[in-house]
Amino acid sequence: MLTLSSITKDYPTAAGPLRVLDGVSLTLATGEAAVITGPSGSGKSTLLYIAGGLERPTSGTVELDGTNPYALQADALARFRNREVGFVFQDHCLLPQLTVLENTLVPTLVGDPDPEARDRARVLLTAVGLEPRAHHRPAELSGGEKQRAAIARALIRSPRLLVCDEPTGNLDSQTAETVADVLLRLQARQHTTLLVVTHSTALAGRFERRLAMAGGRLEEA
Ligand code: ADP
Ligand code: MG
Numbered sequence: 338m339l340t341l342s343s344i345t346k347d348y349p350t351a352a353g354p355l356r357v358l359d360g361v362s363l364t365l366a367t368g369e370a371a372v373i374t375g376p377s378g379s380g381k382s383t384l385l386y387i388a389g390g391l392e393r394p395t396s397g398t399v400e401l402d403g404t405n406p407y408a409l410q411a412d413a414l415a416r417f418r419n420r421e422v423g424f425v426f427q428d429h430c431l432l433p434q435l436t437v438l439e440n441t442l443v444p445t446l447v448g449d450p451d452p453e454a455r456d457r458a459r460v461l462l463t464a465v466g467l468e469p470r471a472h473h474r475p476a477e478l479s480g481g482e483k484q485r486a487a488i489a490r491a492l493i494r495s496p497r498l499l500v501c502d503e504p505t506g507n508l509d510s511q512t513a514e515t516v517a518d519v520l521l522r523l524q525a526r527q528h529t530t531l532l533v534v535t536h537s538t539a540l541a542g543r544f545e546r547r548l549a550m551a552g553g554r555l556e557e558a
Contacts, residue, residue, distance in 0.1 A: 338366055338530070339400070340363075340364050340400045341361055341363040341388060341397065341399055343361075343362055345359055345397055346387065346394050347395045357553060358383060358394070359554060360553070361555045362555075367402070367497070368525075368529065370532075371533070371546040371548055372547050389418070389424060401417075401497055402497055404421070415447075419494065422499075423490075423492055423499040424499075426504075427504065429475070429483040429484055429487040431487060433474060436471065436473060437462065437474075437489075441489045445493055457493060462486075462489055467482060467489065479512070481512035484505070484508065485515075485516060492523055495527060497530060499532070500532045501532070502534050505540055513539065513540065517540050517543055
């Protein structure tokens with residue numbers, strides 16, 4: 338379960354602190370999926386990063402299955418980000434010199450040896466339809482294939498939480514639909530808690546639980 342309680346976030350600016358989040362609370366059950374929409378600059382990415390342990394809130398608490406990442410020491414926080422959370426961004430962020438298989442394995446290169454990682458990567462690449470591309474480099478893939486590889490990489494550690502920031506933002510509508518299919522199928526299969534930010538009404542429409550960010554607040558849409 339993911340619980341965000343009374344989250345505020347202020348960014349320092351020349352004109353003084355800018356309050357981007359003004360008391361956001363949200364609970365997602367384990368395996369639940371929700372989408373967040375809202376105008377550009379409304380704090381959607383900030384909220385995702387806070388939920389995923391990447392950005393410390395100014396006040397309020399985050400708990401993922403009982404762990405508050407911001408109460409952890411630096412090494413435990415790094416481990417939390419690596420093991421418990423998967424991230425998918427608008428830009429795939431694949432490493433150009435590595436193959437699809439190697440990119441998928443990158444999160445497993447940190448920490449204790451993970452001898453089953455290669456088998457899991459193969460299973461994931463098959464699930465996202467990229468097994469035939471396992472030894473290709475990102476430059477040889479289409480935009481949708483790159484995002485599917487990014488999804489496989491995000492899930493290689495079987496994270497408790499998957500956060501996706503505009504995962505189909507760079508894709509045409511047909512490709513976006515395929516990527517959404519893959520994302521939602523794997524999320525259901527792995528029973529991962531999922532939080533997605535999007536501008537796409539087509540993608541948002543595929544979620545039962547829809548939230549809207551405005552004025553620093555999050556409301557059920
Ligand atoms: P969204 O994802 O909804 O477009 P963001 O969370 O990226 O919104 O940003 C919300 C607001 O916070 C914007 O006004 C943005 O300029 C500001 N902001 C984001 N990151 C920083 C930062 N590191 N320093 C100062 N202001 C920031
Ligand atoms: Mg954003």
